[in-house]
Amino acid sequence: xxxxxxxxxxxxxxxxxxxxxxxxxxxxxxxxxxxxxxxxxxxxxxxxxxxxxxxxxxxxxxxxxxxxxxxxxxxxxxxxxxxxxxxxxxxxxxxxxxxxxxxxxxxxxxxxxxxxxxxxxxxxxxxxx
Numbered sequence: 001x002x003x004x005x006x007x008x009x010x011x012x013x014x015x016x017x018x019x020x021x022x023x024x025x026x027x028x029x030x031x032x033x034x035x036x037x038x039x040x041x042x043x044x045x046x047x048x049x050x051x052x053x054x055x056x057x058x059x060x061x062x063x064x065x066x067x068x069x070x071x072x073x074x075x076x077x078x079x080x081x082x083x084x085x086x087x088x089x090x091x092x093x094x095x096x097x098x099x100x101x102x103x104x105x106x107x108x109x110x111x112x113x114x115x116x117x118x119x120x121x122x123x124x125x126x127x128x129x
Contacts (some may be wrong), residue, residue, distance in 0.1 A: 003040045003087060003127055013112045014040055017090040024058025025111025033119040041127040045114060054106055058079035062103040082107060086126060089113055
């Protein structure tokens with residue numbers, strides 16, 4: 001099974017490691033119960049229970065599902081990039097030590113990199129590459 005087809009905007013973020021403009025993403029101010037999955041491969045990434053309002057302009061999570069994320073040193077040398085561990089899709093960046101939640105972690109994610117599946121709805125199958 002091949003990865004989900006991406007729009008040009010999604011490809012710019014997911015493949016070319018771009019960033020959507022703050023406060024413009026579909027999931028920035030969105031708080032429904034469910035699961036956030038990778039837009040490219042459908043792998044479950046975050047529970048809505050871990051989402052919080054960081055005031056940063058992007059969806060923020062303080063925890064991910066086990067082994068869902070791959071963490072890499074960003075080329076800027078300061079930040080940690082987060083990718084989908086299954087398909088390598090660029091999600092955003094991880095920040096630790098800001099004391100915004102008890103977990104002391106902020107996964108700052110582009111809305112274009114994820115999709116929301118409401119609670120009670122079946123998750124689509126993960127596309128393994």
